[in-house]
Amino acid sequence: MPLRKKYMTFSMGMVMIMTFSCKTVKPYQRVFLNDDAMQTGKRATEKLSSAVHNYREGASGGGSGNTSGGCGCN
């Protein structure tokens, strides 16, 4: 399957999951969702790991921190 078609299929699949399989959560039901470990994105302790991944690997971005601003050329 060409990459563009794969990307489109994946994106459509994601949108369908999000649209059809979610339920409304009331404020008093958010005790688990509000836990620190349930938050998406990077924590302050992951900053070093993110920088190392950006510098030591070709890939960057996609919710994984800054993608420039320092050479990482060591």
Add this chain to the structure above:
Amino acid sequence: MKKKYIVFGAMAISSFYGFAQQPANYTKKKISKSTIQIVYSQYLQNGDHSAVTGGKGTEKLQVYSPGIIIKQQADSFNLYSVEAGIDVISSASKDNIDFVVSSASKVSNRGYLHIGYDRKLKRNNNITIGGAGYFSIESDYLSLGGKLSASYISADKSQEFSAELQGYFDDLRWGRLNGERPLKLVYPVELRNREWFTEYRRQSFNLNLSYQQTINERMIIAFFPGISYQYGLLSTPYHRAYFKDSTERVENVPDKRLKIPLGLQLNSFIGDRYILRLYYRFYKDDFGITAHTFNTEFAVKMRPNLTLTPFIRLYTQEAASFFKPYRQHDPQQQFYSSDYDLSKFNSYELGMEGRLAGIGKGEKNIYTNNMSLRYSFYHRSDGVHAHMITLLLELVAHRIKTGKQ
């Protein structure tokens, strides 16, 4: 009966009037919150494929990195943030730019400062807009940058969208921290007979989007599409490349790069004590790199305020089209690099994080909110390996401002 109605009516009116009245000494309270995060990180790396020596040679590197992040939530609407720090870098590979052991290039410092402001809109406080400025400096690098961001959270908090546009404007000339003038690109010592590049600037623009959806009381999913574009001097001027005919040149990579990452995160709370965090990223760019990242974290709440999180990250990438190992480049190639960061490899990172939260919170206005220690071991299939340690101390201070209404 009529009298009963009158008495009841009078009581109802008086009680309603009583509730509607504000007490004479009513004061409006405004709570501001300051968060101070003190972070110390240490990175110890070794390997044997340095790009400075053309894909062969030591990659020994140590980075000691203290930093501080201050966030000031002035009220319900305004958030100010400042982040500053220093990286002290000792690099054996950079020491080989001039082959003089322990020369000035061996030890380098990087300083950085980020200043940000976010504001919730008063007419629609589900929308937050923000901006930030970045500055970082190293002996061979000056970077200025900025960010504009906007986010929207639905009224029931089940959906959140955010968009962020970043721009970085970098100058790769050497000498700012060493006091050397004029500023110039530094090439390997034996290749300084000519100017290899006329460009010394590098621009990067990143558009990062995110969409977060609550699936149920215990599950949340987030989707991170993005696009990045870089142009200018993307080569590192002191990276060597060796050719099959035994000649040597400075690394030369294309002067434009388009990157497309797509991340996906799924967090689930299992039972009352376990949290599973899954992350996958697909990445592709026009250097020819395609990469996949899988990250799994399994947080265990040992006690309500103590969480231990073992994690594993797996990564695989294809090589950039112009990458070749030491002395494998064809002299006819337009672009060439022996930087193993652009080679085909697999890597894993294995580690553990411990977090102690809400220590001494109680009734105090100032307390330690979080102490975390994170250790991980990183290994790349070409032999690079590293130890990473991060220690975080987070202090929170509340201040109540009162004033008569």
